[in-house]
Amino acid sequence: ELIALSLRLLRIYSTPTVVMSRSEEDLTRIHPTVPPQVAATVSRFPAFSLLSLDGYQSAYSSMRGGAPRPLPTIRVSEDSRDVTPSEDDDTVSIALSSMDNHSKSRRFSTITQLNTTNEKSNHCDRRVSIEDGALSRKMTGTFGNLALFKDDDDTSMPNQSASIFSAYTTPGPKERATSEHGKKANLGIMLGVYLPTIQHILGVTMFIRLFWIVGIAGLGYTTLILLLCSLCTFLTSISLSAVATNGVVESGGAYFMISRNLGAEFGSAVGILFYLANTVATSMYLVGGVEVMLMYLAPGMTLSLGMTGSEEHDEGHTFFGSQLNNFRFYGTLFLLLEVLIVAMGVKFVQLMAPVSLMCVIMAVLAVFAGGIANKVTDSGQRVCELNDSLIMTYPMKLVARDQSIDAGNISDNYCVLCDKSIITDLYCDKQHSDDASCTQMLAHEVECINGFPGFNVATLMANLQPSFLNEGESKPQTQAVKRAEVRQDHDSSFFLLLAIWFPAVTGILTGTNMSGDLADPQKSIPGGTIAATSTTSLIYFGLALIFGSCIDRRVLRDKFGKSLDQTMVVASLAWPSPWIVTIGSFLSTFGAALQCLCSAPRLLQSIAKDDVIPALSPFARVTKSNEPFLGLLFTAVIAEAAILLGEVDAIAEVLDFFFLMCYASVNMICFLHSILKAPNWRPRFKYYHWSLSLIGAFLCFFIMFASDWKKALIACVLTFSIYKYVEWKGAKREWGDGIRGLALTTAQYSLLKVEDKDPHPKNWRPQLMLMLTSDWKDKEVTDNRIVSLINLAAQLKAGQGLAIAVGLVAYDKNEITRKELDEIKSDITRRMSKSRLRGFGKTLVYRQNQAHGTISSLFQSIGIGGLRPNTILLNWPNFDDYEHLVVFAEQIILGVQMENCMMLTKGITAFPEGTDRLCGTIDVWWIVQDGGILMLIAYLLKQHKVWRGCRLRVFVVSESSDSSSLLMVQKNLQKHIYQLRIDAELFVVNMNTDDELTREVQEKTAEMELKRLPKLEEMRARSVTGSYLNDSYSNDETLPRSETTRAFARSVSTMIKIGEQGETSFTEGRYADLFADDQSRDFSSEAASTANGNGTAKLNVQKMNTAVKLNKVIMENSPDSQLVILTMPIIPKKIDAFINQYMTYLDVASEGLKRVIFVHGSGKEVITTQS
Structure with a gap:
């Protein structure tokens, strides 16, 4: 039985043809290498499935790398203790234990421990684990991949060549960074990270500016400059090591790492700055190389009118006007030459890398040797x-x-x-x-x-103190004789020298950019980067010490070697020949410029491929040889613009801010992930701390603003501008970045700080919830009612509150799929974004007979903590759809029961869009004391540019005809509105109540109801089926549900009979309690009584009389108003009273008005007059 189970595991290798074997001959014919005892055992199981010869051969070949190989030999051992891992790849060992009746209780397993720290694991492990000998339908194997819990009839097997972790994919560009020769990535720490990083860091600035910084700032301040810059890059290297080992770094290198951790917006902004940093670095290296060539290698190449060397640099009498123009001219020529080399392919660029590195190493060694030689031989210049x-x-x-x-x-x-x-x-x-x-x-x-006495204590002590010089000075406070003495070319200060030197420590991201060529990036990047940063820092400190102790102070201040007959100061110190440094520094600049010019277009291509900045999409294209030629041309244009600055120092000052923003971003990434403790933050590099990252980020910003706060602001503004551009265009990428994690943690912290109770009146603000109903299935039709309601909510955003748009989706028999709901939600979110309403969209599915419970659950559960909607915004219902009326009534009634503020709009399609500008009046009819919610809604609307041109008018209705009382009311209200700090015009309206108007109201009421009778009968016949009402709609539990429903429907058509007449006088209290008696009336019982012929329902003429008279007053005072805001009276609890009486009243009261908002306050939203 155990042998059969072992052989059966071969099925996980492929999808072969299955045969049923009953005899030893059949089994031997299919697989000749099966021993007789195995065939005999297997033949006992007639239903056992075995691989066919072709299927097994294919599976075995695929497992072994695709090459055709002979089938393995199955070796059988009588005892499981004899089974040992075979070194022969073509042998499978199987233990044959005694076949007794207790075999099922015996455990047979082979356990292999995998080394998770080394990804070079054996991909062809044939050992299997079977517990208790049970013949299970679901089995686990580790044959090259994990076929976890595969059913017997499952024929879809994973590809044998795939890794067991192939299910994990890192989002980003599809292409991985691979070696240029197409070989497997196998570079280690030394060749993959350490040496390339050293080559990038050690550049021309070390040879042409470090000695001058020592001479100007003194050895003490120079040490401080080196310490600040080196500490900044060292801390950044630590943060970089943590971030780079927290996942796979795809193509794009440092940009990929930054963007996937800071988000599409910040990632794109910093990525652009990093691209500009590489581009401008190309210009700095080229101009530095031109300076070395024209000042030291070949001064005769200066284009001039008979003058050469330093004279042109001093006097400016050259063919182009100054020596800087020579730098620009030759820099442009070198740029064109390098563009041609890069265009030929990256292979040509890589040829310069070892040459450049060897030149730098030899030059550094020559300088150290020169310090010793000058001391021993006294042969200083x-x-x-x-x-x-x-x-x-x-x-x-x-x-x-x-x-x-x-x-x-x-x-x-x-x-x-x-x-x-x-x-x-x-x-x-x-x-x-x-x-x-x-x-x-x-x-x-x-x-x-x-000038070069060698190691000397006296020289060291003389060079400790600073001697900052201004332009034209030969020594402090002394102007130089222009035609004779060495002088400074511009003013100097500590922070200027800091800005000039910082580019010399950049280049720490080189190892990250080569992640595709590394055998183990998570091991090589931290070790190589930190080691290279430490090594270069030690070299810089050592060189500064040599310069300060081996060269005279006055010679150190000679920036261009004019006292040495146009010989580089560092080259004069070198041993055995100054040409080692001169030629080495020139070749190093040329190689470094090639590296930057080669990497910058590829970085631009990576940004363009992410498709977060539409303007860069053309740069995503490459040539047949996979070269970003268009990006190369664009990079050359930017590099030429930087070359036109003409000076290494000027270019270095600009270059600083690009690199510093990148380094600050890396530190902020590590800080955010460390402090937020996100579950996915599991870097293999453990020697980091959030405080180190925070210090590193602070140093970056300190160097930026201390060097030149104006340029620092420009860099920050540029970053922010790119951020807003990407946000405006809509970054569709979700990369699980740290900014989202920060937002989530901040939101959680803020919600916990907000208490889950009613806010203070001063802190109350409308938290909107929009109830959207539409025919969601018809995707071709745009529902303008939804669009206008979302626009209105956006115009109320001055309240700075929450906005949730809920799409109500009804269904009966046809199920709604998740895909359809996601499309509806996406449509709502898209409309909110178009209207610039910041909030959340969601969908709510309900059955018609579950509307009450569904909406009640929504109102109770929506929101979290103290952040939950308190204002429900709805559209005027469709009276032609009785089912829609029921759902609408549920929303209003349940919203009031949940103590929400209700806002009901009428004429919503006439409301303005976000681009409209209205002029006129917003009229607030303040009839019921509501705590000031009407005033607040009107004030918030006036803050929006759509309504800003409208005047606010407040109408207060009174029944008193006493002029003194009216004056007193007006005075008190004016004082109240003044204390509310709202600019509004106040009017007191006296509503007359005469019998003639009452008789007119009765006639109009009867006429209106007669016109509505056919529609009500049609709705009853079409909609009343007993499927859309909840049991809670009826209080008559003695009747069957269907009978109660029919009785309720019939009451709609019988309520038109008008009996009693009554004169009414409008008062504030009577208006507020207009439907107060409906709270206790049993309309369902009344409807049932009507159905049994026991009586008829009577319309309350007094209420209709009040509605018509109120409408008359409003039409007299606000006929041309842009918006009328009205108070809603008390809402009845019964759904039939709400539909048949309450909505009729609201319809009559607002008849003839263009735009109306009915507001019903909950009593909590009180506008306070206090500060």
């Missing part, structure tokens, strides 16, 4: 100094040539130029020999000093 100011070599050479002085080989010793006659001609104009510069020269002796 000499320079000419006068009164603590260095003299430029190039002007001295010109004077020596004019005086026919043989200076010899000045490249070895500049002291030969420190001649008195040369200096005199250089400082003293022959025509004005008594000028200040000449007098100063004659007062001091020219000295030839050792």
Whole structure:
């Protein structure tokens, strides 16, 4: 039996043809390698299914990698203890235990522990686990994948080549980052992350600006600058390690990581900044390379009118006007050359990577060696100094040539130029020999000093203190002689130097961008990034120490090596030759620029492929060779714009803010996930803390605003603008990001802080719930009633309250599918978004005979905590649909019972859209004391631009004819409205009550009811079937349900008989209690009595009289009003009284009005006059 079960497990490999075997010969013919004892055992089970030869062969070949291989041999052992894992891949071992009657109680299992920390696990594990020997229909196996709980008749088996974790997919671009040679990703920490990151971080700024920063800021402040920048990137590296190991990083690298954790809006904004950072970095590297070429490698290439070298840089007498234009010209040429190289493919770009890295490493080693060599051999380069100011070599050479002085080989010793006659001609104009510069020269002796003394304590102490210089100064507070002395090209400060240096520490995201080529990204990225950041920081601190202890302070301030005959200061320190640093720095800039220019278009393509910024969609296209050529051209245009800045320092100041925003985002991602403790936050890198991420983010923003707060604001505004653009266009991506998690946690915290009880009157605001009814099945028709109601709710959004739109969906026999409900909900949400009504859409399904319970449950359960709707907004019902009338009545009655404020609109299709602008009046007919809810609704509407041009008028109805009483009422109301701080015009209306009007009302009432009789009879015949009313509609439990329903329906047509007449005088109390007697009347019993012929229902003429007279008064005072807001009287509890009397009254009272809102307050919404 155990053998049969083991063989049966072979079915999980594929979907083969199944045969039924009864004999040993058949089994042996199908599988020749089956031993006789196994065939004999299997043949005992006539219903046992075995794989066919073809199916088993196919499954086995697929399991072994797809190559055709011979079938495995089945080895049988008498004892299970003899079964051991075979090293032979073509052997399956099966234990044959004794076949006794107790075999079913015996446990036979083989357990294999998988190494979850190493994804290189064996994908062909044949061991199975069967408990208790039971022949179960659902089995578990681990044959290359987990076929969990597969039924015997299930023929859909997973693909053998898939991973057991293939069900997990990370959202994002479909393409994974793969190696360019098509090989399996197998790079480790050293080659995959550490060395590429070092290559990206160590750049030209280290060679052409670090020594100058030491000379200006002193070794103390330089150490602080290096510490701030290195600490910023080190903390960011820690945050990056945590984020990068919390899941798979797809193509797009750092952008993918940031966007999937910060959301589509912030992710796109930061992604654009990261793209701009790589693009502008290309410009900085190119301009830096041009500076090295024109200043140190080939000064003769400067396009000028006979001048070369530093003279053009100082005087500006070049063919283009200044040396900066030479930087722009050659930078543009280099950019075009690099665009051509990148266009040929990424393979050509990768050829420069090892060359660039080797040049940087050799240059750094040469500088360290030079510090030692100069100390041992005392072979440091000499320079000419006068009164603590260095003299430029190039002007001295010109004077020596004019005086026919043989200076010899000045490249070895500049002291030969420190001649008195040369200096005199250089400082003293022959025509004005008594000028200040000449007098100063004659007062001091020219000295030839050792500018590179090697490691020296005295030099170190002299370079500790800062000496910030302004533009044109040769030393603090001393203007330089332009034609002779070395001077500063612009003002300097601590934060300016901080901004110039920060780009030298960027590049820590390189390892993340290479995640597709890494064998184990979750191990390589943290170790490689942190190690590279630490290594480069140590190199920078070491170089700063060497510069501060081996080079004279005055030479350190020589930014362009003018006192060294246009030789780079760092190159002059290098050993054995200065050309190692000069050529190495130039080649490193060229390689780094290629890397940035290659990665920037691909980053732009990743952003475009996410389709969150429609304007970037053209850049998602690639060529046949998978090169984003259009993105390359766009990147070149932006890089050219940055090149036009002309200076490395100016470009570096702009570049800072792009990188800092990216690094701040990485730190904020780690901080948010750590502090929110989201369930999906499980990074493999454990050495992080939310406080470190917060400090890192703070450092990023501090460096930004301390360097240049104006540019920092521009970067923030640019980020916010992209965020709002993506939000406005509608980001359809849901990536489970941290911003959503933050919003969820904040919402939860806020809800817990809001107590689940009635708010203070000062905090009351309308929390709207829109009850939407429509023919949802007809998708081709737009229900303007729903659209207008949503527009009205949007115009009330000044209340800053909750908005929930509920679509009521009725069904009887035909079931409503989830897909249909989702489509209805999406349609409601889309209309809310179009009307700019921020809230939630939902659907509610109910049966006609369950309307009461369904709506009651909705009103009781909607909302959470203290955030629940308190105002129900409904449309005027359709009197032609009696079922709709029943549901509408349920909403009103149950809403009042739940102590909600009710708002009923009439003429909703005439209400304005969001683009309309109305002028006129909003008239509030304040008849019943309601706590001021009518005034609040009118005030909120006036805050919207649609109603802002309307004047607010308040009409108060009174029956008193005494003028003194009217004046007193008007005075009190004016004071009350003033205290409410609402601008409104107040009117007191006296309603007359004469008999002539009463008789006219009776005639009009009878005529109106006679016109409605045919429609009511039609509705009764079509709608009354006994299926749409709840048992709660009737209090007469002695009658059968169907009889009670029929009696209620008949009462609709018998209520037209008018008997009693009564004169009424309108008062506030009588208006409020207009239907108070209906609260206790049993209309169902009355209806049943009517059905049995025991009496007829009589219409209350007094109520209709009041309604008609109120309508007359309103039409006299508000015939052209843009909106009339009316108070609703007390709502009856019985549904028949509501439909047959109450709605008739409201219809008559509002007859002839264009737009009406009926409001029924709950008594809780009180507008307070207090602050």
